[in-house]
Structures are given as C-alpha cells and as structure tokens.
Amino acid sequence: MSQEKLPTFGLQVISVNGMFYDDRAEEIILPLEDGELAILAEHEEMILALSDGVIKIKKPGGEWIYGVISLGSVQVANNRCIVIVNTVERPEDIDKRRAQEAYEFAMEHLQQKQSIKEFKKSQAGLARALTRLKAAAKYNE
Incomplete structure (x- = not known):
C-alpha cells in the first residue's frame, strides 16, 4: 500500500463540557437520523442535524478515534468542519x-x-x- 498523504481538513468537535477534538483530520463519520455521513477534505458546504451515536475521526496518518455524542449539529464550509453537540465522551470513559x-x-x-x-x-x-x-x-x- 502506498504511503501517500491524504488531504486533510480542519475539524473541531465541541460540547458543553469543552473541546473534544481540534486539529486536522482525513475523515469524520457522523451519525444522522437516517444513517451515517462521511466527510472528507473539500466536502461541499452544508449544515446538518446530528443524532445520538458514535463519531469516528480519522486523524492524519490513519489513526481512528471515537466519541459517543448526543444531539447536535455540523457545519461544513471552506475545508473546515465544526461539530457542536450537547455531550461527547470517549467510549473508554x-x-x-x-x-x-x-x-x-x-x-x-x-x-x-x-x-x-x-x-x-x-x-x-x-x-x-x-x-x-x-x-x-x-x-x-
């Protein structure tokens, strides 16, 4: 498998309790009412509602991190993604x-x-x- 770098985008995941993630990402998978949505670099602009579920973040280099979220929203614009949720926690916590x-x-x-x-x-x-x-x-x- 080639070692070429995948393009990244700015990602912030914010909850009432503070910042969960604030860095570059290759991909994020979000829970919606009717399934999941994957967002990659240069994704089209949008604002969507999020459901309770698990977010999956692929950091530059390929490592995945997970977070359990409650209701919220996501905004994607200008190669940035901002996720705002009521709560977010790591599964191990x-x-x-x-x-x-x-x-x-x-x-x-x-x-x-x-x-x-x-x-x-x-x-x-x-x-x-x-x-x-x-x-x-x-x-x-």
Missing part, C-alpha cells in the same frame, strides 16, 4: 454501571403513563443510554 442504570430508569418511565413531553424525554434518555452501552462494549475492546 463511559461508566457502564451508570449507563445501565440510565437505561433501566428510562425503560421504567416509558412504561408509565406520561405526557407527550415526558414520553419524548424518556425516549431520548433510552436512546442515549443504549448508544453509550453499545459504544462502551464495541469500542472499548
């Missing part, structure tokens, strides 16, 4: 016990009579807990 407790709590609440707003909140909590549990198992090997 996920407290599996706490994620399991959040899953059980959300499941209990979904089975109770709730307002539409409470039901949607419980659904979101369940989705986030499932994402965290799956990512902790898959990417923490």
Whole structure:
C-alpha cells in the first residue's frame, strides 16, 4: 500500500463540557437520523442535524478515534468542519454501571403513563443510554 498523504481538513468537535477534538483530520463519520455521513477534505458546504451515536475521526496518518455524542449539529464550509453537540465522551470513559442504570430508569418511565413531553424525554434518555452501552462494549475492546 502506498504511503501517500491524504488531504486533510480542519475539524473541531465541541460540547458543553469543552473541546473534544481540534486539529486536522482525513475523515469524520457522523451519525444522522437516517444513517451515517462521511466527510472528507473539500466536502461541499452544508449544515446538518446530528443524532445520538458514535463519531469516528480519522486523524492524519490513519489513526481512528471515537466519541459517543448526543444531539447536535455540523457545519461544513471552506475545508473546515465544526461539530457542536450537547455531550461527547470517549467510549473508554463511559461508566457502564451508570449507563445501565440510565437505561433501566428510562425503560421504567416509558412504561408509565406520561405526557407527550415526558414520553419524548424518556425516549431520548433510552436512546442515549443504549448508544453509550453499545459504544462502551464495541469500542472499548
């Protein structure tokens, strides 16, 4: 395999808790409502909503890093990509016990009579807990 360098773009991944990634990247794969989207250097301009899921960042040189995100958005313009999310954490930093407790709590609440707003909140909590549990198992090997 050739050792040619792939083109890169500027990437920032920001959450309420601070900066997760701020460097050049070869690729980022983002979770959307209807699947995943890969962004490479010189991608067309766009703004999209992100879903709970795992982002995959390919650093220059080929190393992949992963982050579990909650809802957010991405803006791509001028060979830069800015991802802004509510939360982001590395799979190895996920407290599996706490994620399991959040899953059980959300499941209990979904089975109770709730307002539409409470039901949607419980659904979101369940989705986030499932994402965290799956990512902790898959990417923490």
